[in-house]
Amino acid sequence: MKRATKLLATAAAVALGTISAANAQTLDKVKKQGVLSCGVNVGLAGFSAPDDKGNWTGLDVDYCRAIAAAVLGDATKVRFVPTTAKERFTALQSGEIDVLNRNTTWTMGRDTSLGLSFAGTNYYDGQGLMVKKSLGVKSATELSGATVCVQTGTTTELNLADYFRQNKLEYKPVVFEKADETITAYQAGRCDAYTTDASGLYAQRLQMQQPDEHIVLPEIISKEPLGPSVRQGDSQWFTIVRWVHFALLNAEEAGITKANVDQMANSTNPDIRRILGKEGEFGKAIGLGNDWAYQIVKQVGNYGEIFDKNVGAGSRINIARGQNNLWSKGGLQYAPPIR
Amino acid sequence: MTSTTAEMRPPRSEVGVIGWVRKNLFSSPTNALLTVIGIWIIWSAVSGVAHWAFTQATWEGTDGKACTWSGAGACWPFVKAKFSQFMYGRYPEPQRWRVDLTYVLAIIGLVPLMIPRIPGKLFNTIYMLVFFPIAAFLLLSGGYFGLPYIPTELWGGLLVTLVVASVGIAGAFPLGIMLAIGRRSRMPIVRWVSVAFIELVRGVPLITVLFMASVMLPLFLPEGMTIDKLLRALIMVALFAAAYLAEVIRGGLQAIPRGQFEAADALGLTYAQKMGLIILPQALKLVIPGIVNTFIGLFKDTSLVLIIGIFDLLGIVQQNQNDATWFSPSTAMTGYVFAGLIFWIFCFSMSRYSLFIERRLAASDRR
Numbered sequence: 040m041k042r043a044t045k046l047l048a049t050a051a052a053v054a055l056g057t058i059s060a061a062n063a064q065t066l067d068k069v070k071k072q073g074v075l076s077c078g079v080n081v082g083l084a085g086f087s088a089p090d091d092k093g094n095w096t097g098l099d100v101d102y103c104r105a106i107a108a109a110v111l112g113d114a115t116k117v118r119f120v121p122t123t124a125k126e127r128f129t130a131l132q133s134g135e136i137d138v139l140n141r142n143t144t145w146t147m148g149r150d151t152s153l154g155l156s157f158a159g160t161n162y163y164d165g166q167g168l169m170v171k172k173s174l175g176v177k178s179a180t181e182l183s184g185a186t187v188c189v190q191t192g193t194t195t196e197l198n199l200a201d202y203f204r205q206n207k208l209e210y211k212p213v214v215f216e217k218a219d220e221t222i223t224a225y226q227a228g229r230c231d232a233y234t235t236d237a238s239g240l241y242a243q244r245l246q247m248q249q250p251d252e253h254i255v256l257p258e259i260i261s262k263e264p265l266g267p268s269v270r271q272g273d274s275q276w277f278t279i280v281r282w283v284h285f286a287l288l289n290a291e292e293a294g295i296t297k298a299n300v301d302q303m304a305n306s307t308n309p310d311i312r313r314i315l316g317k318e319g320e321f322g323k324a325i326g327l328g329n330d331w332a333y334q335i336v337k338q339v340g341n342y343g344e345i346f347d348k349n350v351g352a353g354s355r356i357n358i359a360r361g362q363n364n365l366w367s368k369g370g371l372q373y374a375p376p377i378r
Numbered sequence: 379m380t381s382t383t384a385e386m387r388p389p390r391s392e393v394g395v396i397g398w399v400r401k402n403l404f405s406s407p408t409n410a411l412l413t414v415i416g417i418w419i420i421w422s423a424v425s426g427v428a429h430w431a432f433t434q435a436t437w438e439g440t441d442g443k444a445c446t447w448s449g450a451g452a453c454w455p456f457v458k459a460k461f462s463q464f465m466y467g468r469y470p471e472p473q474r475w476r477v478d479l480t481y482v483l484a485i486i487g488l489v490p491l492m493i494p495r496i497p498g499k500l501f502n503t504i505y506m507l508v509f510f511p512i513a514a515f516l517l518l519s520g521g522y523f524g525l526p527y528i529p530t531e532l533w534g535g536l537l538v539t540l541v542v543a544s545v546g547i548a549g550a551f552p553l554g555i556m557l558a559i560g561r562r563s564r565m566p567i568v569r570w571v572s573v574a575f576i577e578l579v580r581g582v583p584l585i586t587v588l589f590m591a592s593v594m595l596p597l598f599l600p601e602g603m604t605i606d607k608l609l610r611a612l613i614m615v616a617l618f619a620a621a622y623l624a625e626v627i628r629g630g631l632q633a634i635p636r637g638q639f640e641a642a643d644a645l646g647l648t649y650a651q652k653m654g655l656i657i658l659p660q661a662l663k664l665v666i667p668g669i670v671n672t673f674i675g676l677f678k679d680t681s682l683v684l685i686i687g688i689f690d691l692l693g694i695v696q697q698n699q700n701d702a703t704w705f706s707p708s709t710a711m712t713g714y715v716f717a718g719l720i721f722w723i724f725c726f727s728m729s730r731y732s733l734f735i736e737r738r739l740a741a742s743d744r745r
Binding site: 081082083084085088089090091092093096118120121122123125126129130132133135242245246247248249250354355356 | 441442443446448459460462463467468471531589592593594596597599684685686687689693696697698699700701702703705706707709710
């Protein structure tokens with residue numbers, strides 16, 4: 040018994056030692072190894088999925104590439120580590136990955152107690168509702184008395200209850216154990232509406248028998264800000280990941296695209312000159328080359344391009360920009376200026 | 379004087395196809411009814427499957443749109459486009475000949491080993507147990523002789539399924555035999571260790587152990603030291619199968635009459651000779667169905683490695699179902715059917731071969 044306790048204590052000490060050791064300078068490690076280890080989802084349409092050749096594609100995947108472009112000057116120098124929902128935080132804590140880009144919701148609990156820091160929100164998700172067109176419903180507020188198919192044991196179920204109670208609407212939940220069952224039941228006409236995260240709704244619509252007979256209602260009934268996270272305690276690395284995100288947004292705002300970035304480099308606009316490293320020493324200040332943002336846009340594109348290609352109009356998922364539009368176009372994506 | 383009546387052919391309704399049908403399928407009203415119901419059930423199942431897989435299937439196309447039409451069956455272009463991924467995972471394309479060469483080396487060793495008539499079994503066994511594993515490791519992993527190193531995270535698909543299953547089987551078999559003998563040993567420490575190992579491993583689900591290996595282990599290791607994920611899975615799978623196999627083999631050992639042990643002792647054989655020449659050959663022969671059962675189970679259990687982020691055949695199929703380009707109502711189903719078919723081919727061949735071996739080894743019983 041005593042020996043077992045001692046063994047446990049040793050194991051705990053080793054574990055703690057590991058966590059503190061993992062706070063070493065991530066930037067130096069990445070530069071030395073010449074490759075960025077990036078944790079992504081094992082498979083989620085639009086965020087991280089393989090194409091026909093087996094190359095990773097997706098919004099989260101492109102964020103990994105953007106960071107690699109900024110840090111190493113080469114967007115291809117990424118080692119993608121597919122992580123499951125349970126594994127993801129351990130992988131980050133243990134130093135197996137340098138950054139986690141895995142559609143992870145930014146919550147206070149995760150930001151404070153898990154030893155990681157969220158660097159930004161690369162996708163504002165939220166729970167949405169889908170109904171049959173034939174129902175003639177245009178807004179979730181018209182859903183009084185509806186039956187709603189929902190997966191049990193998830194926050195989805197709680198959000199649904201909260202929303203309908205807040206709006207003083209009657210509803211009847213029909214709960215299922217698995218996502219597949221839920222969607223099948225909805226298609227079979229078991230309920231009037233189906234609810235899950237909005238990005239999931241768009242993706243699942245494509246897998247339905249008659250996708251055109253269903254619409255996604257405009258209301259978003261919960262907040263699910265998804266974003267990249269890094270280990271706590273390495274503020275330099277945190278700043279880099281955060282500013283890669285901001286650079287992507289600033290580039291879109293300034294109209295710099297993958298195609299015109301070389302022309303833009305000769306622009307006289309001081310904002311653009313600063314973003315692309317023609318003026319000031321902003322890249323140096325975060326430990327990178329001054330062309331860090333140029334490399335991002337040149338090799339990966341700006342935020343809008345990444346969004347369109349993977350989940351937006353340029354993909355089959357075809358999600359509207361909505362909250363993910365720039366602040367200047369009615370969305371929530373807002374980046375501090377590079378100045 | 380005896381007269382013989384001329385031999386007459388039996389009535390036509392008693393022989394041939396008609397006779398067989400009458401005797402076996404329509405011998406009574408109840409049987410006739412059961413036959414009709416049976417045929418109807420088979421017909422509706424088979425025609426449904428055939429309809430989905432062939433007549434209503436999509437055969438040509440470059441993305442999921444081609445498979446999105448009302449009443450569409452299987453989406454075969456999906457399997458066609460993803461086929462090389464299903465087979466090799468992300469193994470770099472220019473290097474895939476190394477995987478193929480490994481398969482060829484395996485077949486060169488396995489086929490003569492499995493056909494009893496072909497001589498040179500000793501040489502063959504040495505080839506499979508010593509030469510082949512080294513060659514396979516060097517070829518697949520690389521890093522030597524100018525072959526570029528391919529990290530195991532790029533391996534995937536059927537390749538991973540076969541690697542995990544074959545390493546699991548090759549590792550579990552000797553370990554299982556040792557554990558089974560150990561459990562029946564008269565030496566207390568050996569017995570206790572064997573019992574503890576078997577009971578501990580059988581008492582925990584494989585998925586839990588794999589999970590521990592992938593989530594907890596990295597926290598306890600010093601930073602920078604990582605044990606390869608695939609290696610972790612291989613060890614766990616082999617240990618697991620060994621525990622189950624040990625119990626199967628112990629069943630066989632218990633079925634050997636005491637007289638066999640005593641006879642071996644009376645002949646003055648050593649313990650190793652007694653086990654190797656008298657007891658184990660009989661015991662293993664008895665439990666072939668059980669052993670093959672364990673191996674088939676192990677082969678299918680390999681898909682559990684998915685939860686630790688290794689993509690076996692099923693894993694890579696599921697992952698590719700998330701490719702939005704190929705989204706259609708039937709894509710997911712098609713992927714699962716394809717994976718199921720491959721698994722079935724392998725498991726069914728294993729079971730057929732074991733039947734053959736069983737019959738061959740049972741020759742002594744028929745005397």
